[in-house]
Amino acid sequence: MSKQSRAPIFENLYNRSKRKVISFHTPGHKNGRGIDPKFRDLPAKTLFHFDVTVFPEVDSLHDPVSSIKRAQILMAEAYGVQHSFFLVNGSTVGNQAMLMSACSPGDSIIVSRNAHKSILAGIILAGLWPIWIQPKVDQNLDILFDPTPEQIEQAIIQFPEAKAVFVTSPTYNGVTADLLKISEIVHRYGKVLLVDEAHGPHLKFHEDLPISAVEAGADLCVQSTHKILSALSQGSVLHFNSELLDINRVKKVISMLQTTSPNYLTLASIDMARRQAVLHGEKIFERVIKMAEEGRKKINNTKHFFSFTRKEIQARGYDLDVSKLTVNVTKSGFSGKEVDAILAKEYNIQVDAADLFNLIAIMGVGSEKSDVDALTDALADIDEKYHGQAKNWILQIPSLSTEMVMMPREVFLSKKTKRVPLTKAAGHISAQTLTPYPPGIPVLIPGERITKEICNYLLNLSEKELRVSGQETDTLRTVKVVC
Numbered sequence: 001m002s003k004q005s006r007a008p009i010f011e012n013l014y015n016r017s018k019r020k021v022i023s024f025h026t027p028g029h030k031n032g033r034g035i036d037p038k039f040r041d042l043p044a045k046t047l048f049h050f051d052v053t054v055f056p057e058v059d060s061l062h063d064p065v066s067s068i069k070r071a072q073i074l075m076a077e078a079y080g081v082q083h084s085f086f087l088v089n090g091s092t093v094g095n096q097a098m099l100m101s102a103c104s105p106g107d108s109i110i111v112s113r114n115a116h117k118s119i120l121a122g123i124i125l126a127g128l129w130p131i132w133i134q135p136k137v138d139q140n141l142d143i144l145f146d147p148t149p150e151q152i153e154q155a156i157i158q159f160p161e162a163k164a165v166f167v168t169s170p171t172y173n174g175v176t177a178d179l180l181k182i183s184e185i186v187h188r189y190g191k192v193l194l195v196d197e198a199h200g201p202h203l204k205f206h207e208d209l210p211i212s213a214v215e216a217g218a219d220l221c222v223q224s225t226h227k228i229l230s231a232l233s234q235g236s237v238l239h240f241n242s243e244l245l246d247i248n249r250v251k252k253v254i255s256m257l258q259t260t261s262p263n264y265l266t267l268a269s270i271d272m273a274r275r276q277a278v279l280h281g282e283k284i285f286e287r288v289i290k291m292a293e294e295g296r297k298k299i300n301n302t303k304h305f306f307s308f309t310r311k312e313i314q315a316r317g318y319d320l321d322v323s324k325l326t327v328n329v330t331k332s333g334f335s336g337k338e339v340d341a342i343l344a345k346e347y348n349i350q351v352d353a354a355d356l357f358n359l360i361a362i363m364g365v366g367s368e369k370s371d372v373d374a375l376t377d378a379l380a381d382i383d384e385k386y387h388g389q390a391k392n393w394i395l396q397i398p399s400l401s402t403e404m405v406m407m408p409r410e411v412f413l414s415k416k417t418k419r420v421p422l423t424k425a426a427g428h429i430s431a432q433t434l435t436p437y438p439p440g441i442p443v444l445i446p447g448e449r450i451t452k453e454i455c456n457y458l459l460n461l462s463e464k465e466l467r468v469s470g471q472e473t474d475t476l477r478t479v480k481v482v483c
């Protein structure tokens with residue numbers, strides 16, 4: 001077979017589809033199961049007719065006047081907001097649009113350091129000064145917690161020039177912040193509240209789920225409709241609900257950032273996901289919550305795995321979307337990545353993410369009890385068969401530098417950089433983002449002063465030959481700085 005007769009991506013996905021992998025990852029429709037039957041059962045040949053371009057009959061995402069406009073109005077009504085914008089490049093583009101529309105170049109914004117990487121991209125695109133808040137490490141659960149309302153108020157008092165506050169809620173682990181309190185504080189000081197609710201498009205649809213950002217009073221909030229509800233990948237929504245911001249600016253920014261050839265299948269799937277959530281969401285999430293809680297109990301009956309409960313999270317001042325199962329593996333003698341690989345290879349189960357300490361299993365509208373049984377049976381099996389010595393890993397982050405000397409955008413555009421040995425990097429200005437996993441948050445950001453503590457932390461990682469995202473060279477002996 002000639003090389004050019006191969007289609008590696010198609011072949012890989014086609015072969016994988018035959019294995020009927022049990023999905024604990026996004027998208028939430030779980031191999032199509034959760035998609036509204038009216039949509040799911042269309043023959044593929046009909047679906048390809050949905051793949052069109054912009055003309056009056058199908059409306060324009062950039063200037064909607066008919067079906068897209070009506071679908072966006074229905075979405076806004078479903079979430080109780082002033083306006084909803086459909087996004088076809090995920091919450092990634094939504095996060096960037098929020099920063100670019102709420103702030104102007106040179107403004108500062110208060111943001112937790114464990115924000116998704118689209119936030120740093122948004123900070124660079126918008127030309128902002130980030131005011132980082134250090135997340136809290138919980139060494140019993142081996143996860144990071146977003147800033148508390150008190151930390152946010154402290155930051156606003158210390159940096160009154162900040163234009164906006166950016167919060168991620170829920171986090172990847174399903175932990176939600178006290179958004180009611182945060183919204184009250186942020187608005188009391190006349191600031192704008194932006195919320196990355198990528199993992200929370202479903203919160204609104206069941207009373208046993210934490211309060212959603214739109215209900216708590218966010219000015220702008222982005223949701224990945226594809227992550228837990230039934231939209232196709234990349235289908236997301238940006239909700240506008242603000243007396244402080246100009247909706248026309250938001251509209252312009254979104255239009256600047258999105259493709260002129262949106263995928264109408266994705267748009268239709270966002271529309272159908274909203275319809276399904278409003279008509280059947282309560283029943284669907286009643287079932288998902290019950291399955292997740294039963295699964296959590298079974299996991300907590302194993303000897304070496306545990307999954308924290310809503311009560312444990314509430315005791316820490318936060319809330320939990322229980323449909324997310326974070327499985328701590330540290331007592332098993334394996335890393336989360338190793339258990340992830342065993343689940344995939346031996347049990348045909350794919351989780352969404354894994355690090356040294358935890359696995360994250362995401363449930364969605366398409367999840368079934370048989371999936372949860374398969375996961376809990378597999379974990380019980382691994383628990384019996386494989387366990388070794390408990391690992392004494394400790395989730396640690398250094399105290400992060402908060403001195404921003406240059407704007408990340410300035411550094412990004414500057415050609416005046418050089419590499420210096422890590423041993424001599426303290427005092428220099430970073431020209432690089434370095435993100436060790438775990439904890440998965442950047443310990444260096446372009447434009448900030450490098451501290452001795454951060455150098456030592458990175459040197460320690462480099463001795464263990466742990467790879468750090470963004471390191472650019474094979475070994476982490478040097479770091480790029482501003483000349």
Ligand SMILES: Cc1ncc(COP(=O)(O)O)c(C=O)c1O
Pocket residue numbers: 089090091092093095116118168170171172196198199224234236
């Ligand atoms: C917290 C958070 N925000 C934003 C995103 C980006 O969302 P999307 O994949 O829809 O672009 C992710 C992706 O995983 C995320 O975890």
